[in-house]
Amino acid sequence: MEIEFRVCPESVRQAKRIFVERGELPALPLATPILHSWKRCREHHVAAERLLPPEEGVVETLILEQARQSVEEWLRLARPVLEGVFGGFDTSRSVLIVADTQGLIVEAVGNSSFLERAQRVHLARGAIWHEGVRGTNAVGTAIAEGAPVEVLGPEHYLSCNEFLACTAAPIFDGTGRLVAVLDVSCDWHDHHPHTRALVDTAVRLIENHAIVARHRGLRIHLHRDAHALGSFVDDAIVCVDDDGRVVAANSAARRLFSLRHEELGAVPLERLFRRAAPVPRGDEPVLLYDPQGNPLYARFEGRRARVVIRRADPAPANDALAELDTGDEALRRVIAQARRVLDKDIPILLRGESGVGKELFAQALHRSSPRRDKPFVAVNCAALPEALIEAELFGYAPGAYTGARREGSLGRIREAHGGTLFLDEIGDMPLALQGRLLRVLETKEVVPLGGKPVRVEFALIAATHRDLPAEVEAGRFRADLYYRLAGLTLTLPPLRERSDLPVLVERILRACAPDRDLRLAPEVAAAFAAHSWPGNVRELAQALRVAAALVDEEEMVIGWEALPEGLAAALKQRTSMSPSLPQGQEETLELATLSRAAIERALVASRGNRTAAARRLGISRATLYRKLREMGSTPAQAAG
Ligand SMILES: Nc1ncnc2c1ncn2[C@@H]1O[C@H](COP(=O)(O)OP(=O)(O)OP(=O)(O)O)[C@@H](O)[C@H]1O
The missing domain is CATH 3.30.450.40 (GAF domain)
Incomplete structure (x- = not known):
């Protein structure tokens, strides 16, 4: 060669x-x-x-x-x-x-x-x-x-x-x-x-094997990408003693946390993270945040120490964009691109299917920008009747037309002065108005109905689920306006393509019920992962809000019965068609047909502890009792 x-x-x-x-x-x-x-x-x-x-x-x-x-x-x-x-x-x-x-x-x-x-x-x-x-x-x-x-x-x-x-x-x-x-x-x-x-x-593997062989206490394996966690070679690994001090870290972890040789043995674990689950459960990856607020997935191995990591806000104040980073690579790239233009006066066009979170992203852009203390004004161009859009956007002078407010109206564009104007569903803006909007963008002046031109200055973010170039091609959208809006085009990925569903679920559940440690039953989580989520994050957020409200007060695990009916049916149908489910979940799926054998197996595996059996099956304790009653069976060993 x-x-x-x-x-x-x-x-x-x-x-x-x-x-x-x-x-x-x-x-x-x-x-x-x-x-x-x-x-x-x-x-x-x-x-x-x-x-x-x-x-x-x-x-x-x-x-x-x-x-x-x-x-x-x-x-x-x-x-x-x-x-x-x-x-x-x-x-x-x-x-x-x-x-x-x-x-x-x-x-x-x-x-x-x-x-x-x-x-x-x-x-x-x-x-x-x-x-x-x-x-x-x-x-x-x-x-x-x-x-x-x-x-x-x-x-x-x-x-x-x-x-x-x-x-x-x-x-x-x-x-x-x-x-x-x-x-x-x-x-x-x-x-x-x-x-x-x-x-x-080879060197990374040798170092990692050595750290595992030498440190028998608690080890935390970390990775920015949930899917890559556990690849071993790429894991950042930190070892912790019984007092919660970091005593060893591989090269990846030392780089990740900027740990110096002399700090090892002295640094408390909680200094590495902004937030963590205090007592990690089982082997599931746990979501933590590094000191900059970036998410990290962690798996706890070895002997569990009495380590408690304090809870803190996941992202630093003023970094709303970091809050949206839940680990998906495509989304992370979009966030990184957005950051580069935050203070550059470049219009941003957000693309993405309905419900992917375009408006939320626009708000985060605003809150992360130097304009964060100024207004964020959102206008849904699809929701307004055509006759009203003009007045809504451009405002009107006192007494401009019959039925108008006597004192006139500033209009949404002027309300956004100094801040950010967010034009949602811009693809649905009537053609006639597109010309007027273009003029505002070019002259930086608004002419209210019946009034004089007023200077305006704002950051512009537009969003659409439509294919705007195709709309331009079809003559439904002005090419000159399109080029004016699309300074930087950012495409938000649909939920089915995102790799961070578990984190998103955790985030939304935490927001819905901050005092409860809610999580999905394993078979529900598996069904969520297989679902195509046509309504994207909106559909997911809605389902979780309902679930958080329906799940029994003392219950931590969200099973089928807490999901909105339509979604549960769609998920179950999909799961029953699914040819290969991860091992260990057959038991819980059998429970969907509520087989006696599945319940008995879960009780045996949980040594008769019904709370544990219910968790295993992904149903509430109340449901388990009901099922046992229906089966006419109360196994003698059942307890708990
Ligand atoms: N990262 C997220 N975390 C929590 N909730 C989210 C997230 N992204 C979106 N949502 C929720 O999903 C719903 C839809 O979000 P949003 O309105 O921003 O989507 P959109 O893409 O603008 O939708 P549309 O195209 O239909 O206007 C909202 O209820 C929002 O709170």
């Missing part, structure tokens, strides 16, 4: 020569760690023009054995990981290296023909690849930088190493202490562009 150089190898060689001779930094776009390393090498008078490798820095067997023992635990953890990660990778022309914290190679495995070539430059067991000895190289530079590094061909400081392409990443323990370095080296003609990703993955 032809190597992919950041710049042409010959230019790198020349630039290096000039740098070594005169200390002039090259104008080439070389990676920063390479430039840093060249500077260190020059300062330490490392001889670059060596055609033969330095003979110093090769240790005796005894020292090598000691070094090996110091990383033995890590080698043991690394072996299965390396087999797994590099198993399908063509390692026939490369060497896999593990070095200690001084760059001493303690393990080098690979194909014998390349090992021989590597041996000639001492890229082998017992040799030290510290920068001070061998100049810029992946192992030594990764140690110096404390970060993964790729060193390709002539980026190596010593001429004799220019035939190599090396990719290395430091391995840290859970306290952020460097413990070893993993490296893959080959002839640079054989370099594979995926090597870096493989080395990174």
Whole structure:
């Protein structure tokens, strides 16, 4: 494979020569760690023009054995990981290296023909690849930088190493202490562009396995994306002692929470989060918020500590957009785009099916913008009779027409002066009015009926569920107005495409019943996940509001009986058609037909505790009692 150089190898060689001779930094776009390393090498008078490798820095067997023992635990953890990660990778022309914290190679495995070539430059067991000895190289530079590094061909400081392409990443323990370095080296003609990703993955896995093996207390696995949580390799992991202090964290977690090495062992867990469930139940992911208010999904593993994380608002004040971020990637991208134009006077056009939350999004945009203290004025262009829209929008002078208020009316546009005007269902605005609105947007003046022009200034957000370009094509919407409105078009995803349904459900339930810890029964949650939600978040919010009102006072779990009738029927129909439900839910679905066997099984599994059995079945305790009565059965062991 032809190597992919950041710049042409010959230019790198020349630039290096000039740098070594005169200390002039090259104008080439070389990676920063390479430039840093060249500077260190020059300062330490490392001889670059060596055609033969330095003979110093090769240790005796005894020292090598000691070094090996110091990383033995890590080698043991690394072996299965390396087999797994590099198993399908063509390692026939490369060497896999593990070095200690001084760059001493303690393990080098690979194909014998390349090992021989590597041996000639001492890229082998017992040799030290510290920068001070061998100049810029992946192992030594990764140690110096404390970060993964790729060193390709002539980026190596010593001429004799220019035939190599090396990719290395430091391995840290859970306290952020460097413990070893993993490296893959080959002839640079054989370099594979995926090597870096493989080395990174292997190191993350080794670090994560080590943290799990070493810390037996409470571990919290975290991820921004609910679906990715549990992938293990990408999880941020924090370990907590019985006093609720964070004692270890993997690299991802240290980055996520900006945790410094010296803070581990001292930081209370609650400093990492703005809100959390005080006592996590079972293995379900829990929604937490980082200190910036961004959502994080968490799974609690290992021994449960008496950890209580204080409750706080999920998002900082003034960041209403962050509140809408419940973990869906598409929505998160839309929020990020919106943020970029918040204070830029660019009109925003929101698109999306009915009920996806366009108005809520527009309000959040306003509340996150510098105009948050000024009015937010919403006008539904579809709901107003055509004859009234004009007066409603543009206002009228006193006595402008019969039946009008004597004192006149400002009109919605002028009410929005200094703030935000939200034109909902703009696609339904009559053609005649579109011209007048366009004029206001162009001249920044409103002419009230029977009055004089008045200057106005506002941020504009329009929304529609219609395909406006198609409406323009069909002649129902003015092209010039469309281009005026669509400074930035943002499309909100329909609920069926969102990956954050469980979080949304939790949020809405918390808003409906802040004092209760309401949640969906597992089979209801599964049916929700399978439902297509034609009414989008509106339909979901409505269903949950009804459910929160109907569910028994002492009940925490929302079962079928608390759902609006039409929705429950639609969900059940859909679920019964569903070919594969997750294991463990058959029991609860059988209960939909209220089979005696399902109830009995749940009672046995709950050791006769009816409250637990009802929860298992996803019904209220009252319903379970009713069913038992109908079955004419009150099993003797039933209690609770
Ligand atoms: N993220 C959310 N969290 C809680 N409730 C939401 C969320 N998004 C929308 N809703 C609720 O859904 C309903 C519909 O929201 P909204 O009116 O913003 O949707 P819309 O896209 O503007 O609908 P339409 O196109 O029909 O005007 C509202 O009751 C709102 O409270």
